[in-house]
Amino acid sequence: MNNKLLYNSNILYPQWVVGFIDGEGCFHISVSKNSTMKLGYQVTLEFSITQHIRDKELMHKLVVFFGCGYVSSDTSNKLQFRIRNRNDLAKYLFPFMDNNLLLTTKALDYADFKRVHAMLDNREHLTPEGLDLIRKIAASTNRGRK
Known part of the structure; x- marks a missing residue:
């Protein structure tokens, strides 16, 4: 697939974006109670970048750059660029990250994060063993990483 179709480099430079993600991005894996799910838990993936509200224009440029995601208020003075849709993660974010x-x-x-995404695609989260493994992976990411 042609990289030019994956992101809009007229908006931001890809190497700047990947550096920004290295410093400010978050790959979050969440396991939360949900009684409507088979095992009583829901697994959610979210890629986000949080910035002060003064950088609102930049946050909206990320939506245009990736061709997906949205910007929401985190607090009264913070915004987050988020991608939660699993199809958008696979179609837009993963190819960009794999090439940068x-x-x-x-x-x-x-x-x-990408491993858990594949586990969800393979429906491994619907087994107690798969859900336990996802919990362990989630606990060892971000601030839990040693």
């Missing part, structure tokens, strides 16, 4: 490698330990968080 992170340089910090955040690369490990991305690898775990």
